[in-house]
Amino acid sequence: MVITRTPFRMSFFGGGTDMEDYFKDNKGAVLSTTFDKYCYVNVRHLPPFFDYTSEFVYAQIERVTNLGDVDHPAIRNAMDMMDMHELRLSYEADLPARSGLGTSSSFAVGMINAFYALKGKYADKRQLADDAIYLERVLCEEAGGWQDQIAASFGGLNRINFYSDGYDVLPIIISSDRKKLLNDNMMMFFTGFTRLSSEIQKSATPVSEKKKQLAEMYTLVDDAEKILVNKDANIDEFGKLLDYTWKLKRSTGNNVSTGRIDEYYEKGIKAGALGGKLLGAGGGGFLLFYVPEEKRNKVREAMNDLLYVPFCFEDEGTRVVYYKAEAYDPEKRRGL
Numbered sequence: 282m283v284i285t286r287t288p289f290r291m292s293f294f295g296g297g298t299d300m301e302d303y304f305k306d307n308k309g310a311v312l313s314t315t316f317d318k319y320c321y322v323n324v325r326h327l328p329p330f331f332d333y334t335s336e337f338v339y340a341q342i343e344r345v346t347n348l349g350d351v352d353h354p355a356i357r358n359a360m361d362m363m364d365m366h367e368l369r370l371s372y373e374a375d376l377p378a379r380s381g382l383g384t385s386s387s388f389a390v391g392m393i394n395a396f397y398a399l400k401g402k403y404a405d406k407r408q409l410a411d412d413a414i415y416l417e418r419v420l421c422e423e424a425g426g427w428q429d430q431i432a433a434s435f436g437g438l439n440r441i442n443f444y445s446d447g448y449d450v451l452p453i454i455i456s457s458d459r460k461k462l463l464n465d466n467m468m469m470f471f472t473g474f475t476r477l478s479s480e481i482q483k484s485a486t487p488v489s490e491k492k493k494q495l496a497e498m499y500t501l502v503d504d505a506e507k508i509l510v511n512k513d514a515n516i517d518e519f520g521k522l523l524d525y526t527w528k529l530k531r532s533t534g535n536n537v538s539t540g541r542i543d544e545y546y547e548k549g550i551k552a553g554a555l556g557g558k559l560l561g562a563g564g565g566g567f568l569l570f571y572v573p574e575e576k577r578n579k580v581r582e583a584m585n586d587l588l589y590v591p592f593c594f595e596d597e598g599t600r601v602v603y604y605k606a607e608a609y610d611p612e613k614r615r616g617l
Contacts, residue, residue, distance in 0.1 A: 282325040283398040284603035287391035288315035288595050289375075289382040290432035291469075291560050291569060293519075294526055295502040298495050299426030299443055301418070307492070309443035310502040311428045312453070315436045316592040320374035320384065321602075322391040324399055326609050327369040335360075338371040340378065355389050358420040362412075363396045366611055370395075376590075380471070381559065381566025383429030387599075389413040390433040394599050401606065406598055410434035436598025440506055455509050462516055463509070464594050468554075468570045468580055470587040472542060494529055501526050517555055520571025524556030542568065545584065552576065552583035 290313050298309030327336055333344040337356055348366075351357035356370065370392070378384045390413045397404040404412070413430035417423045427448065431441055435450050438460065442449045455463075505522050508514045527546070531538055538546075542559055545568055549557055553576025560567045567590070572580045581589060 282323070282603065282605045282607065283395045283601060284321060284323045285391040285395045285398070285599060286319045286321055286602045287387045287394070287433050287599040288436055288597070289318050289320070289384060289387050290315045290429060291382060291567075292428060292432075293523065293558075294505045295498055296428070296530070297426070297491075298499050298502075299428040299441070301427065303492070303495055304443035305445050307496065308499060309495075310499055311441050311443075312439070312502050312505050313428060313432050313441065314438040314594050315432055315596075315598065317595045318375040318382070318590075318592060320372065320387045320391055322388065322395045323371045324392070324395040325369050326399070326607055327367050329367070334367050336369045354421045354423075355385070355392070355416060359389070359392055359396065359416055362416060362420060363393070363400070365396055365399075367609075377471075379566075383433060385423075386413060386417060386425075386429030387433040389416050390430055390599050394601065398601050398604055399607065406434045409599060432598075434598050437596040438594060440502060453506065453509055456512065459509070459512065459516065460594065463519065464592075466516070466520065466571050466573060467592075468572050468577065469560075469590045469592060470545075470568045470570075470584045471590055472545065472559075472566060472568055472587060494532060497529060498526060501529075517571075517573060520555030520557075520573075522556065523558055523569075523571050524550070527556065527558040530558070545587065548583045549580055552579040554580050 292311055292313040295309065295311035298304060299311050303309055327334065334346050337343040337351065337353060339353065343352055345351055348357060348360055372388060374384065376382060376384065390409050393412045393416065394404065394409055410431045413434065414427050417430065418425065427443065428441055431448060431450060438453045440451045440453060442451065501522060505519060508516065508519045508522065538559060546557060549570045554570035554572045557568060557570035560569055570580060
């Protein structure tokens, strides 16, 4: 049996430049972090006592005898890609799916990590990220960028650079006190809306029509990193930059936000937040605000009909939290 724990991510700057259609011809970069809300994937080989050969428990329960009958595209394609058979897999998470925090990619990374461990093989973080990108973007043909899989695999507060031939993960090196201050000044609220990120991406404005905005989003990653690493810079400038990048992102398409989300955002700003953004592809999920200490109570009051979700940054990325080796011989198991 294997249990993996994989964090969710929040992206601050550069979202959209991690799309392959963009960075294959232009440099891309994002600044993001993972935090202490996780998904857990539990995998073992199914005992041979049932009239089905695999069982999957997530938002629904699937019991199948043929891999082709699996409804969940990521599970089906991952099992085929890694030659997995006769499994019992269960998934649970600290936060809801389709909420703008890279939940599907965290699941993909955690599942692949569990599959490698069940086979008794080690895969490093880059291998896990690469496999998850291939699974979601190629095999499942889901629209989207690369940042979610990389963040979930590596963990931490990072700048991720994208090039035509790959990517680099560069940790943001700042003091623990400065990092804690950044964390403390972030407030996250659940809007109650959920949506499928890949569907938002499919209906988004084509990359070719928003290259100017994406190029500016790339430069904002530089600006935000400079604020963080310069110990003499006022970290509140990071919050003001969030406000600017959110407004810039709003200009890239009508599906980025909704009227109701815009109202909540304006409430937060009027209550004292210096900036913020809607996390994820747009249309719903979690609102993130940067709020100085003296304004936090007022922002909580302004958002009193939304669920406040406290969090702490984390640095580990995906990891195996439980491992017990299994002897598995597919031919002997069914008397072949």
